[in-house]
Amino acid sequence: MALILEVQDLVKQYPGAAEPAVNGVSFGIRRGEVFSLLGPNGAGKTTTIGMLSCLLKPTGGDAIVDGHSVRTDPEAVKRLIGIVPQDIALYPSLSARENLRFWGWMYGLGGKDLARRIDAILETVGLTDRGNDRVDSYSGGMKRRINIAAGLLHEPKLVFLDEPTVGIDPQSRRNILEMVKALNAQGMTVLYTTHYMEEAQELSQRIGIIDNGKLIALGTLDELTRLVGRQDEIELKIASEHAGPELAEALGKVKGVRSARSEDHTVRLVADDANASLPEVIGVANARGIKVIGIDVREPNLEAVFLHLTGRALRD
Amino acid sequence: MNKILAIAFKDNFVRFSSPGEWLFFLVLPVIFSVVIGLATGAQTDSRIALLVVDQDGGELARDLIDVLQDSKTVAVREYLLSEAEEKFRERQAPAMLVIPAGLAEAQAGGEEVELQFTEAAGNVDAVAARQAVQAALGSLGRALQAAGVSLTAAAEIRPFADQAARDAFFQDGKDKAAALFADQPERILVTGPAQKAEEDFWRPNTQASAGTIVTWVFIPLLAISEFFALERQLGTLRRMLSAPVSKAVYLLGTITGQLGTALLQMLILAGFGTLLLGVSWWHDLAATLTIFLAFGLASVAFGTMLGTFVKTQGQASGLSLALGMSMALLGGCWYPLELFPEFVQKAVLVLPTTWAMMGMNDIVLRGQGLAAVLPEAGALLGFAVVFFTVGVLRFRYE
Numbered sequence A: 001m002a003l004i005l006e007v008q009d010l011v012k013q014y015p016g017a018a019e020p021a022v023n024g025v026s027f028g029i030r031r032g033e034v035f036s037l038l039g040p041n042g043a044g045k046t047t048t049i050g051m052l053s054c055l056l057k058p059t060g061g062d063a064i065v066d067g068h069s070v071r072t073d074p075e076a077v078k079r080l081i082g083i084v085p086q087d088i089a090l091y092p093s094l095s096a097r098e099n100l101r102f103w104g105w106m107y108g109l110g111g112k113d114l115a116r117r118i119d120a121i122l123e124t125v126g127l128t129d130r131g132n133d134r135v136d137s138y139s140g141g142m143k144r145r146i147n148i149a150a151g152l153l154h155e156p157k158l159v160f161l162d163e164p165t166v167g168i169d170p171q172s173r174r175n176i177l178e179m180v181k182a183l184n185a186q187g188m189t190v191l192y193t194t195h196y197m198e199e200a201q202e203l204s205q206r207i208g209i210i211d212n213g214k215l216i217a218l219g220t221l222d223e224l225t226r227l228v229g230r231q232d233e234i235e236l237k238i239a240s241e242h243a244g245p246e247l248a249e250a251l252g253k254v255k256g257v258r259s260a261r262s263e264d265h266t267v268r269l270v271a272d273d274a275n276a277s278l279p280e281v282i283g284v285a286n287a288r289g290i291k292v293i294g295i296d297v298r299e300p301n302l303e304a305v306f307l308h309l310t311g312r313a314l315r316d
Numbered sequence B: 001m002n003k004i005l006a007i008a009f010k011d012n013f014v015r016f017s018s019p020g021e022w023l024f025f026l027v028l029p030v031i032f033s034v035v036i037g038l039a040t041g042a043q044t045d046s047r048i049a050l051l052v053v054d055q056d057g058g059e060l061a062r063d064l065i066d067v068l069q070d071s072k073t074v075a076v077r078e079y080l081l082s083e084a085e086e087k088f089r090e091r092q093a094p095a096m097l098v099i100p101a102g103l104a105e106a107q108a109g110g111e112e113v114e115l116q117f118t119e120a121a122g123n124v125d126a127v128a129a130r131q132a133v134q135a136a137l138g139s140l141g142r143a144l145q146a147a148g149v150s151l152t153a154a155a156e157i158r159p160f161a162d163q164a165a166r167d168a169f170f171q172d173g174k175d176k177a178a179a180l181f182a183d184q185p186e187r188i189l190v191t192g193p194a195q196k197a198e199e200d201f202w203r204p205n206t207q208a209s210a211g212t213i214v215t216w217v218f219i220p221l222l223a224i225s226e227f228f229a230l231e232r233q234l235g236t237l238r239r240m241l242s243a244p245v246s247k248a249v250y251l252l253g254t255i256t257g258q259l260g261t262a263l264l265q266m267l268i269l270a271g272f273g274t275l276l277l278g279v280s281w282w283h284d285l286a287a288t289l290t291i292f293l294a295f296g297l298a299s300v301a302f303g304t305m306l307g308t309f310v311k312t313q314g315q316a317s318g319l320s321l322a323l324g325m326s327m328a329l330l331g332g333c334w335y336p337l338e339l340f341p342e343f344v345q346k347a348v349l350v351l352p353t354t355w356a357m358m359g360m361n362d363i364v365l366r367g368q369g370l371a372a373v374l375p376e377a378g379a380l381l382g383f384a385v386v387f388f389t390v391g392v393l394r395f396r397y398e
C-alpha cells in the first residue's frame, strides 16, 4: 500500500456555523513523505487534523490510516498516529520528564523502555539538561519542543504536526524544522500544517493548499508554481521617486517584460525570465541617468500561487 | 503502568504541586473543626457535660460537686438556674442537676430535700450522667442519709405541659424514690415515665468533627469539575483522547484519583477528630468506611456532573466553593439540623450533605454501627448513580 493516509471527501460542519469548516477535502499521503497543508488562519487545517486524529466526528467522508477508518476503527488509528497539537498541551506544573512519562503511559509504554525513549527524545529536542524543570519555567520555544516530543515518544508511523512553529524565536524554529527533516529521514511520515509558505517549501515533498475549508491545489512545489506560469518578479529601487513613471513606461517595452508599474521609489516588473531581461533593464535605467539603488528578483513561489488562486495574500 | 492509575496519580501530582492545596486538604479543616468545637463549647475531653446549679452553697453541696468533678464520666459546668436552663434548652448538655437551697439545714436535721435531675429523653449520654450522679451520691452516702436527700430524675426536653403534669411527674418520682431509698439508701434510682426519644441530642465535638469532614471533603470533590475544565483549557484533554485512551478510562482515572485522596483525607480528619475532640469514629470501622465511601462517591459524582456545565477553571472553582459551602451549611454541617425549622429539615433531604451528616451522626453521636448507617449510605449511593449518569452522558471533550 503506497498511501499511509487516504482522505476521502472529508466534511465537518460545526453546529451553528453557516459554512462547513472543512468542505469536501480529499488527498493522500505516501509512506515516508512530508506533506504540508498550507492555508491562512481559519482555513480548516486544525479541524482536518482533528478528524484525522479521531477527536472530531466527520460530518461526511472518511479517512483511512494504514487500512483503518477513523470512523469505524478509531482505536486502531490512535495507536498508529502521533499528534502534536497546535496549542501546547502539557501540564505546566509538572516537569518535562514527568509530562513525557505521563504521555508515555497513555500510549501503554512503561519501565526501562519508556525511560530510554524519554532520554532519547530529550536529546533530540535539545532539552536534556532542562528535563527536570517545571514546564511553566520554560520559554515558548522550549515548550513547543516538549510539546512535539510528547507526540513522538511512542514512535508513530504517521505524525500530525499542527503549526508547530507559531510564535517562537528563530532558533527554536530552526531546531524544529531540522528535527522534522531528521525524523523524516528516519522513515517517519509527516503531515505538517502551516501558514508559512517558506516552511512548506523547505520541508515537504508535496503540498496541499487549503482555503475556506476546500483544498484548492495539490502537488509538488514545481507543479504548483507552474500553475501561475513561469514568471519572475523584478523589483527595482531607485533614488528619485519622480523618475518612476517614466522608467516604468520605458521598461515595459523591454523584450521579455510583461508588465511594469511604478510606486514611490520602486518599479515592479513581471518578466518571463528575470536573468535574461536584467542586463537590458539596467541599461535602460543607465541611459536615462536614473540611479538604481537595489534589485530584488523573486521566482514564483507559493505566495504567488495562493494569490493567483484566491486573489488574496496568504498572510493578511 | 495502568492508565487509570496513571491518570489518578498525575491528577494528584498536579493538584498538590500548588502549596495552597495543602491548606485546603488539612490545615484549614483542622483549624475549622477546633474553632467550631471550642466556639460551641466542646471540651477537648470526651466527658459528658453536666449542668449543675448549686442553690444551697453549703458544705455538703460543695462536697457533692467535688466528687462529681473527679468523675471520669461527666464534666461539671456550674451555672445559675436560669443560665443552666437555657443551656439545657439549647442542648449544649444532655443533663442538668439542681441542688436546691436547704441541703445544709436538712443535714442539720431540717426538712428532707430533693435534688432535681433533668435529662434529655432517650439519650445515652444523659443516662450515663444520671448514673454518675447516683454514684456520687452513693459515695457521700452517710452524710446524705443524715440529710434525707432524695434524687428526682425527670426525663424531659420540653417543659411540662402544665404545672399539674409537672407535679404529678415529680410526685411519682418522689414516691418511687422514697420506696427505693428505704431498702437501698446508697443507690437512688428513679425512673421517670417511659418517653420516646423524639429528637436527637447533639454534642459540640461530634458536630464539629463530622461537620468538618463533610464540608472540607465535599468542596474539593466538587472541585473535580476544575480538573475537567483545566484539562479542556490546557488542551491535554484533546491530547489524551487522541491517544489510545477512552473517555471511560479518562473519567475513571480522574474520579479514582480524587476519590482515593478524599477517603484518605476523611480518615486523617477523623483521626484528628478523635485526637483533638475526643470523637469516636472507630467503634465500628465498617460503618465508618461505608459512610465515607458512599459520601465520597456522591460528592465526586456531583463534581463530575458540575464539570460538564462549566467552561473555565475559574468558573468551576467559584461554583464548587459556593455550592459546597451552601450545601454544607444547609446539610447541617456547621449548625445542627435539629435547630432548623421543621420544613427546612424536610427540604434539605434533597442534599447529599444532609444524608452524610445523618449517617456520620449515627456513628459519632449515637454510637451506632453498620446497620444504622445503611439507609443513609443507600441514599448517598442513589445520589451517586443519578449524578454520574447525567455527568457521563453530558461529557464532551469540546
Ligand SMILES: Nc1ncnc2c1ncn2[C@@H]1O[C@H](COP(=O)(O)OP(=O)(O)OP(=O)(O)O)[C@@H](O)[C@H]1O
Residues within 6 Å of the ligand: A014, A015, A017, A021, A039, A040, A041, A042, A043, A044, A045, A046, A047, A048, A086, A163, A195, B398
Ligand atoms: N469548535 C468549533 N466550533 C465552531 N467553529 C469552529 C470550531 N473550531 C473551529 N471553528 C471554525 O472553523 C473554521 C476553521 O478553523 P480551524 O481551526 O480548523 O482553522 P485553521 O486552519 O487551523 O486556522 P489557524 O491557522 O488559525 O489555526 C474557522 O472558521 C473557525 O472559526
Ligand SMILES: [Mg+2]
Residues within 6 Å of the ligand: A045, A046, A047, A086, A162, A163
Ligand atoms: Mg489551526
